[in-house]
Amino acid sequence: MLLLLNSINVLPIIEVGFMGEKIRVLGHIYIGDEALDIELNKPSATGLDYAIHIQNDKFRFELAMHDFLKMAGAVLESEKQFLWVKGKKDE
Amino acid sequence: MSNPGVILLASTQCGRHQFRIEDNIGEAIHFHFDDVRLDLTVKEYLTFCQEIRHIINELIDVDGFDAASLDPVFLHQIAEMLPDLEEVRMDEVELQSLSVDVCGRIGTSIRPLASSRVVKALQGDSMENDIHPQTNLIGQSNDDRVQMVKKVLMHKPYGGNGQFIVLFNSQNIIRDGQHRAACMYCTDGGVKKIPVMRLCFKNEKYNLSMHPWLQEVFLLSPRKVFHLLIKFKNWLMRKKGSAINRVRACFIELRLRYKI
Numbered sequence: 421m422l423l424l425l426n427s428i429n430v431l432p433i434i435e436v437g438f439m440g441e442k443i444r445v446l447g448h449i450y451i452g453d454e455a456l457d458i459e460l461n462k463p464s465a466t467g468l469d470y471a472i473h474i475q476n477d478k479f480r481f482e483l484a485m486h487d488f489l490k491m492a493g494a495v496l497e498s499e500k501q502f503l504w505v506k507g508k509k510d511e
Numbered sequence: 512m513s514n515p516g517v518i519l520l521a522s523t524q525c526g527r528h529q530f531r532i533e534d535n536i537g538e539a540i541h542f543h544f545d546d547v548r549l550d551l552t553v554k555e556y557l558t559f560c561q562e563i564r565h566i567i568n569e570l571i572d573v574d575g576f577d578a579a580s581l582d583p584v585f586l587h588q589i590a591e592m593l594p595d596l597e598e599v600r601m602d603e604v605e606l607q608s609l610s611v612d613v614c615g616r617i618g619t620s621i622r623p624l625a626s627s628r629v630v631k632a633l634q635g636d637s638m639e640n641d642i643h644p645q646t647n648l649i650g651q652s653n654d655d656r657v658q659m660v661k662k663v664l665m666h667k668p669y670g671g672n673g674q675f676i677v678l679f680n681s682q683n684i685i686r687d688g689q690h691r692a693a694c695m696y697c698t699d700g701g702v703k704k705i706p707v708m709r710l711c712f713k714n715e716k717y718n719l720s721m722h723p724w725l726q727e728v729f730l731l732s733p734r735k736v737f738h739l740l741i742k743f744k745n746w747l748m749r750k751k752g753s754a755i756n757r758v759r760a761c762f763i764e765l766r767l768r769y770k771i
Contacts, residue, residue, distance in 0.1 A: 493587030498520035
């Protein structure tokens with residue numbers, strides 16, 4: 421079924437491919453009491469980007485490394501803007 | 512209680528997906544990934560940011576790289592380039608040897624720091640700086656930013672917070688820190704040597720062309736050439752049309768005057 425969906429271009433390859441091999445755990449983030457691991461994984465297919473898994477034993481979110489970096493950059497930019505808006509930090 | 516306002520703190524596009532971070536005043540910090548929302552308290556959010564900074568440092572395994580030594584707004588802009596980073600090194604350059612890239616009507620051009628828009632603004636001519644599109648802090652104008660950087664540099668030494676002017680590869684074009692460089696240029700003169708941070712990428716990637724207008728002329732895509740031709744044809748038609756109309760108007764005037 422997945423192959424069929426892929427063959428008619430309904431899903432991109434990365435969404436039906438197998439998860440890459442884990443390289444290392446980069447760190448942890450906490451949302452409430454839940455801890456989530458941030459893992460660096462090998463690409464799921466040749467020519468693709470490294471994958472980042474944000475996961476614990478109940479949840480997994482996968483994204484490409486360049487997307488993760490963009491999101492991480494946005495988080496840090498938002499922190500600077502937040503501290504500025506709250507008047508906690510100068511340039 | 513409903514929140515009295517929402518401030519968009521930052522956003523980015525990941526392929527077809529939109530990621531936004533909002534300060535919902537009186538409620539919490541919201542992370543939106545398309546239609547999915549994550550709520551964090553301010554305390555959780557600030558801890559989350561610290562963790563993310565640590566994770567970026569783990570991910571970009573290059574000696575000398577530290578996410579805290581880059582301005583977060585700039586870090587967001589170059590986030591996609593970071594996997595190609597090979598080396599981070601400190602260097603010393605004279606202020607007068609630095610250049611800036613400027614977005615003009617015919618594309619990007621490279622100018623020496625001495626004639627940059629920020630230096631001009633500090634010398635009293637702020638017209639170019641005021642209309643330049645740039646990302647500032649929320650509620651801050653371009654002029655506010657110039658004045659703030661000037662004020663900060665008067666009280667804190669350059670590089671005191673671990674953040675230096677950033678250059679790419681072996682080029683002397685400022686990629687981050689134009690305001691700081693311009694303030695120091697105006698107060699200390701061009702011969703002063705300052706420490707800068709060079710980010711070196713694989714195969715000198717992400718260098719800027721020193722003559723971007725040549726690219727504009729010679730590296731036109733067929734699509735762009737087609738559009739330029741259409742524009743030229745329309746311009747010619749307008750010119751031709753207006754000439755014909757002028758002649759026609761003269762004839763009508765003559766006919767009316769002499770009742771031909």
